[in-house]
Amino acid sequence: MAPRVLISDKLSKTAVQIFKDRGVEVDYLPDLGKDKEKLLEIIGNYDGLAIRSNTKVTEKVIAAAKNLRVIGRAGIGVDNVDIPAATAKGIIVMNTPFGNxxxxxxxxxxxxxxxxxxxxxxxxxxxxxxxxxxxxxxxxxxxxxxxxxxxxxxxxxxxxxxxxxxxxxxxxxxxxxxxxxxxxxxxxxxxxxxxxxxxxxxxxxxxxxxxxxxxxxxxxxxxxxxxxxxxxxxxxxxxxxxxxxxxxxxxxxxxxxxxxxxxxxxxxxxxxxxxxxxTPHLGASTTEAQENVALQVAEQMSDYLTKGAVSNALNMPSITAEEAPRLTPFVKLAEQLGSFAGQLTESGIKAIRLEYEGDVAEMNVRALTAAALAAVLRPQLQTINMVSAPAVAKERGIAVEEVRREQQGAYENYIRLTVTTERQERSVAGTVFGDVKPRIIQIKGINMEAELGPHMLYVTNKDKPGFIGRFASLLGGEGINIATFNLGRKAAGEDAIALIGLDEEISDSVLDRVSGLEGVVQAKRLNF
CATH class of the missing domain: 3.40.50.720 (NAD(P)-binding Rossmann-like Domain)
Structure with missing residues (x-):
C-alpha cells in the first residue's frame, strides 16, 4: 500500500505533484491546520504530515496519529511541533533549513x-x-x-x-x-x-x-x-x-x-x-523561498517514506538516499546485536558501547547506534524505535559510547556491542558478509559464526562430553526440529556456548528441562 501524506497548510501545488510522482498518495487540505478538531479526527489515516506554521502539532495530535511516521515542516522553525512527544512515539520531525x-x-x-x-x-x-x-x-x-x-x-x-x-x-x-x-x-x-x-x-x-x-x-x-x-x-x-x-x-x-x-x-x-x-517576520518571504521549502519538504518526506532516507531530521540521524541501501544490512546487524544483548539483560543497564571496525567505521554510525540502542531497550520498552532510543537512553542515564577504528582482524567489517549492567558486562559481535546477511561471530569473547533466525535458543554450558547428545535427544523427544546448531568454547573443558535455531518456539516446560540438563549454566529463549 502506498504511503499517504496530509498537507494541512498552504504549500506550492508543485509539492503535491512531487509526492504523486514519487508514489506517495497526498491529500491537500490547506485550511485544515486551523481546524484542530478535524485534524484530530483524520490524522490517524496518514503516514506523513506536511505543515507550515499554522498547524499546531501538539501532544494530543501526536497521540491521535496512530500511523504517523514523519512530520515535515516547510521552513526552519518547528516551534509549532511537540518534538519530545513526536520523538517518544518514534515520529521523525524534519525541517527545511536550506530552502530559505x-x-x-x-x-x-x-x-x-x-x-x-x-x-x-x-x-x-x-x-x-x-x-x-x-x-x-x-x-x-x-x-x-x-x-x-x-x-x-x-x-x-x-x-x-x-x-x-x-x-x-x-x-x-x-x-x-x-x-x-x-x-x-x-x-x-x-x-x-x-x-x-x-x-x-x-x-x-x-x-x-x-x-x-x-x-x-x-x-x-x-x-x-x-x-x-x-x-x-x-x-x-x-x-x-x-x-x-x-x-x-x-x-x-x-x-x-x-x-x-x-x-x-x-x-x-x-x-x-x-x-x-x-518588518513582520519576512525573512523567508520571497516567492523563491516559499517554492523552495515546499519542494524540499516534499522531496525529503517522499525519500523517507519510499526509500528510508532521512535528511534534515531534528530527532534522528540523517541517512541519504544513496547510503540507505548500503546501510540497510548493517542496520539489521546492529538491531540483531542489540536484540540479542537486550533479551539476555535482566538488570539495570549502566552503559552501552559500540565498536565499529573496518568498512563500517566509515559509514553513518549514528544511525547504526540508534538502531542498536532501540533493540537493546525494546524488551523493557516495547514501543521504542530508532528515533526515540537515543533520547530515552539519555533520560535513563545510560552512557553511550561509540568507537571507530580501521580493520584489525580478519573481517572487513565488524561491530561489537557491549552492555554493562549493575551485575556484569556482556558483549556480542557480528559482521556482514558478501551475501549481505548479518552474522553473529562472537559472544562473550567466544568465537562462533551463526545466522539468527526467528526462534533461537541460547545455552551456556560447561564443555563436557555428552551434552550435545543429551540436548538433541531431549528436543527430538519433544518433536522439536533443529534448523541450525552453532557451537563455540573458550577452551576444551571450559565455558561453551550453543546457539540453536529452531523451527518453532519452545514452551516454558521444555525450556525448564533444557535448563536442568547436566552441565547447563543458562538457557534462554530468543526471538528475532
Missing part, C-alpha cells in the same frame, strides 16, 4: 543598508512632502566591521555577502572551524571581542538557553557607540527593553528587526523609535 537561507541572509543585508542609510524614515519624510536632506546623514558599510553571531548556514551566506561589500567580517561561533573561517574570509573571535569591534552586529543563531538574551544591557555596554544591531533570526536573542533604552540614548545608532519575542507583534517596546526598522 539565501532569502533570510539577503533580508539581513537589506536591514544593514536600511539602518545605515535610514531608508524607511527618509522614504516616509520624502513622501510626506518634506525634503530633509540634512536630517538623514548615513554611514557607508564599506570598510566597516560586520560582527556575525552564529556562522552556520545563513550566517555564512551573510559573511560571504559582507566580504563582497568590502566589509571586515568577524564571527563568533563555537562550532566554526578555523579552516571554514578562512574559506569564508572571516576572522573567528570570542563574543566579547565581537562586541568591542563591530560596527554592525547581525544575529544568526537558534534560540536556546545559551543564546536567549545574548544581547542585553551588559553586552550593549561593551559595544562601540553608534553600533547598529540586526536580528532576522529569532525573537528573544535580544532583550528588547535593554535595546530600546540604548536606542533612545544614542549608544545604539539603529536596529533592524524582523523577529520579536512575541509574535504577531502588534505592540512592542521598539515600535515608534525613529532609528528602528521593523
Amino acid at each position: 537561507s539565501i532569502t533570510t541572509a539577503e533580508h539581513a543585508i537589506a536591514m544593514i543598508f536600511a539602518t545605515a542609510r535610514q531608508i524607511p524614515e527618509a522614504n516616509a519624510s520624502t513622501q510626506a512632502g518634506k525634503w530633509e536632506k540634512n536630517r538623514f546623514m548615513g554611514v557607508e558599510v564599506t570598510g566597516k566591521t560586520l560582527g556575525i553571531i552564529g556562522c552556520g548556514n545563513i550566517g555564512s551566506i551573510v559573511a560571504e555577502r559582507g566580504v563582497g561589500l568590502k566589509m571586515r567580517v568577524i564571527a563568533f561561533d563555537p562550532f566554526l572551524s578555523p579552516e571554514r573561517a578562512v574559506d569564508l574570509g572571516v576572522e573567528k573571535v570570542e563574543l566579547d571581542e565581537l562586541f568591542r569591534r563591530a560596527d554592525f552586529i547581525t544575529l544568526h543563531t537558534p534560540l536556546i538557553d545559551k543564546t536567549r538574551g545574548i544581547i542585553d544591557a551588559k553586552a550593549i555596554a561593551q559595544m562601540k557607540d553608534g553600533v547598529r544591531i540586526i536580528n532576522c533570526a529569532r525573537g528573544g536573542l535580544v532583550v528588547e527593553k535593554d535595546l530600546a533604552e540604548a536606542l533612545k540614548s544614542g549608544k545604539v545608532a539603529g536596529a533592524g528587526f524582523d523577529v520579536f519575542e512575541e509574535e504577531p507583534a502588534t505592540e512592542n517596546v521598539l515600535f515608534g523609535l525613529p532609528n528602528v526598522v521593523a
Whole structure:
C-alpha cells in the first residue's frame, strides 16, 4: 500500500505533484491546520504530515496519529511541533533549513543598508512632502566591521555577502572551524571581542538557553557607540527593553528587526523609535523561498517514506538516499546485536558501547547506534524505535559510547556491542558478509559464526562430553526440529556456548528441562 501524506497548510501545488510522482498518495487540505478538531479526527489515516506554521502539532495530535511516521515542516522553525512527544512515539520531525537561507541572509543585508542609510524614515519624510536632506546623514558599510553571531548556514551566506561589500567580517561561533573561517574570509573571535569591534552586529543563531538574551544591557555596554544591531533570526536573542533604552540614548545608532519575542507583534517596546526598522517576520518571504521549502519538504518526506532516507531530521540521524541501501544490512546487524544483548539483560543497564571496525567505521554510525540502542531497550520498552532510543537512553542515564577504528582482524567489517549492567558486562559481535546477511561471530569473547533466525535458543554450558547428545535427544523427544546448531568454547573443558535455531518456539516446560540438563549454566529463549 502506498504511503499517504496530509498537507494541512498552504504549500506550492508543485509539492503535491512531487509526492504523486514519487508514489506517495497526498491529500491537500490547506485550511485544515486551523481546524484542530478535524485534524484530530483524520490524522490517524496518514503516514506523513506536511505543515507550515499554522498547524499546531501538539501532544494530543501526536497521540491521535496512530500511523504517523514523519512530520515535515516547510521552513526552519518547528516551534509549532511537540518534538519530545513526536520523538517518544518514534515520529521523525524534519525541517527545511536550506530552502530559505539565501532569502533570510539577503533580508539581513537589506536591514544593514536600511539602518545605515535610514531608508524607511527618509522614504516616509520624502513622501510626506518634506525634503530633509540634512536630517538623514548615513554611514557607508564599506570598510566597516560586520560582527556575525552564529556562522552556520545563513550566517555564512551573510559573511560571504559582507566580504563582497568590502566589509571586515568577524564571527563568533563555537562550532566554526578555523579552516571554514578562512574559506569564508572571516576572522573567528570570542563574543566579547565581537562586541568591542563591530560596527554592525547581525544575529544568526537558534534560540536556546545559551543564546536567549545574548544581547542585553551588559553586552550593549561593551559595544562601540553608534553600533547598529540586526536580528532576522529569532525573537528573544535580544532583550528588547535593554535595546530600546540604548536606542533612545544614542549608544545604539539603529536596529533592524524582523523577529520579536512575541509574535504577531502588534505592540512592542521598539515600535515608534525613529532609528528602528521593523518588518513582520519576512525573512523567508520571497516567492523563491516559499517554492523552495515546499519542494524540499516534499522531496525529503517522499525519500523517507519510499526509500528510508532521512535528511534534515531534528530527532534522528540523517541517512541519504544513496547510503540507505548500503546501510540497510548493517542496520539489521546492529538491531540483531542489540536484540540479542537486550533479551539476555535482566538488570539495570549502566552503559552501552559500540565498536565499529573496518568498512563500517566509515559509514553513518549514528544511525547504526540508534538502531542498536532501540533493540537493546525494546524488551523493557516495547514501543521504542530508532528515533526515540537515543533520547530515552539519555533520560535513563545510560552512557553511550561509540568507537571507530580501521580493520584489525580478519573481517572487513565488524561491530561489537557491549552492555554493562549493575551485575556484569556482556558483549556480542557480528559482521556482514558478501551475501549481505548479518552474522553473529562472537559472544562473550567466544568465537562462533551463526545466522539468527526467528526462534533461537541460547545455552551456556560447561564443555563436557555428552551434552550435545543429551540436548538433541531431549528436543527430538519433544518433536522439536533443529534448523541450525552453532557451537563455540573458550577452551576444551571450559565455558561453551550453543546457539540453536529452531523451527518453532519452545514452551516454558521444555525450556525448564533444557535448563536442568547436566552441565547447563543458562538457557534462554530468543526471538528475532
